[in-house]
């Protein structure tokens with residue numbers, strides 16, 4: 001069997017095109033505020049892309065950049081200020097927060113009516129009651145990809161690998177809401193293979209390969225002979241049922257290869273990054289192997305990632321519509 005590749009970029013473009021039309025018809029454009037502490041270099045590209053994507057569909061975007069020394073008190077005060085501002089439709093917290101600040105406390109302070117990431121308890125609760133018009137961006141994006149596949153969900157056995165609050169758990173609830181029979185497995189599941197093999201719909205969100213690489217690097221600092229990490233895909237072709245719909249949410253930054261001493265392959269002489277580790281972005285699943293096994297399959301990058309961004313924008317427009325009554 002040759003899998004149909006589910007193109008997340010194309011689907012996201014369709015969603016944002018529709019949003020553009022919706023926003024153009026609104027009296028006041030929705031306003032997304034991102035709260036960030038300091039100016040971490042790792043977040044700059046992310047923030048720039050956020051602004052660009054918002055502005056492309058007509059959303060107003062403001063970065064509320066708090067001083068580097070800001071802590072819990074200042075963050076909570078910033079959230080309170082934006083909660084109280086009727087001109088703000090959605091609030092997003094840029095990670096990482098400073099050390100010592102509990103991200104959950106700040107996140108939960110966001111008014112559920114402005115919680116653009118759909119992560120505060122009131123919005124997670126709505127998922128349990130079957131709402132799927134608004135909620136956590138990545139699982140909702142994955143659900144849109146499953147709908148694009150068009151495979152039956154009602155009565156199907158869906159298996160979710162990963163049980164985080166941001167992806168796995170909400171995904172389970174969304175699939176239950178569509179009357180699938182759902183199994184969730186995770187790091188403490190002794191053997192995921194007998195479960196993944198049963199899945200007609202398989203959603204994988206672990207980041208296990210990156211976690212192994214990072215764990216190895218930490219160990220190697222103390223012990224040069226630490227055992228080499230297994231960076232192979234977590235879900236291989238023989239772990240998947242013929243014709244399954246596989247949504248690979250995982251995003252892993254790992255070296256293209258490592259040598260017998262555990263050194264990452266580096267860019268060759270002449271390349272602008274010569275001597276630096278040659279990193280690649282891969283999913284949790286063996287894309288090439290699964291192409292000949294699954295019925296539908298998402299690529300990484302280009303699958304679940306772009307849909308997460310599209311759903312964030314959709315959430316913001318939805319919140320603005322609700323606020324406007």
Ligand code: NAD
Nearest residue numbers: 162163164167186187205206207208249250251304305308
């Ligand atoms: P997390 O670290 O919070 O949770 C990881 C989950 O995977 C846990 O439930 C853990 O039990 C499970 N897990 C880890 N190793 C496992 C193993 N060997 N076998 C079975 N289960 C295992 O991560 P998260 O925030 O849920 O993100 C998961 C992955 O999805 C990451 O790669 C992340 O980068 C990616 N992600 C992608 C998007 C996107 O836009 N596409 C958004 C969010 C997260």
